[in-house]
Amino acid sequence: MYNVTPHHAALWHALLSDCVAVFARAFEPGDVTIVNAPEGELMPHWRRKDLLLSQTCGYPYRMLGLADEVQLIATPIFDAPGCEGPxxxxxxxxxxxxxxxxxxxxxxxxxxxxxxxxxxxxxxxxxxxxxxxxxxxxxxxxxxxxxxxxxxxxxxxxxxxxxxxxxxxxxxxxxxxxxxxxxxxxxxxxxxxxxxPGLPLIASRALGEGQAEALRDALDTALAADPERARTLRLRGFARLTGEAYAEIEDMANAATQQGYPELR
Known part of the structure; x- marks a missing residue:
């Protein structure tokens, strides 16, 4: 979700490649394809049963039903004005x-x-x-x-x-x-x-809990492997939030509706 330039996209691609390599030492995930920007609608991509790792916005995760269909892996921690932890x-x-x-x-x-x-x-x-x-x-x-x-x-x-x-x-x-x-x-x-809460990293629920934990560890290892890459991405780490943390997003939507403003207009 933060491929704001081709350079950033290449750095994310490299980080994910390192993550997959570390993950593969513990598990054999088979063929893994890394895509910078899936073509077409994103909801079908996020709902794929073979999804190893992707990032979504907290709104579709909480408000459009994704939380019931995917597994929350981690929430990135960024170094940017306006960020506080995850x-x-x-x-x-x-x-x-x-x-x-x-x-x-x-x-x-x-x-x-x-x-x-x-x-x-x-x-x-x-x-x-x-x-x-x-x-x-x-x-x-x-x-x-x-x-x-x-x-x-x-x-x-x-x-x-x-x-x-x-x-x-x-x-x-x-x-x-x-x-x-x-x-x-x-x-x-x-x-x-x-x-x-920041934009969550998600995976298919077909991923076992042991695999999910290994994927979280692999993200940490990949991040530490290249400090300059992490600095350019403004990426400091990965938090392990619960899905319920994203209820705040629904609370904000409900608060606007209760004040008579259900649509941005």
Missing amino acids: RYRSVLVVSAEAWARGANTLEACRGLRAACNGTDSHSGMNAFRHSVAPLARGGRFFASVFWTGSHAATLRALASGAADVGAIDCVTLALLNDSHPEWFGGVRTIGMTHSA
């Missing part, structure tokens, strides 16, 4: 033009154009909605919502002035700032959302 936040970002017009708080963004990566995103939609809900009137806050397809596209929309405000995963934002600092001249940050 928890992360979304950064509230406005265009420089909106900032110049006085949009330096979320409340001041009333009636502006929002950008969001997708309806199934916790960081781009659910956490954003949760922050906006107390400010909405009659179930509405923004003039319009533009669905961009990715956090990087949201940032570009803000930088170009095509949108005024959005919420971007703080890890993604940090990685993009590392790789594309030139994109940030046209945006300003105005705050952060509440924190939530």
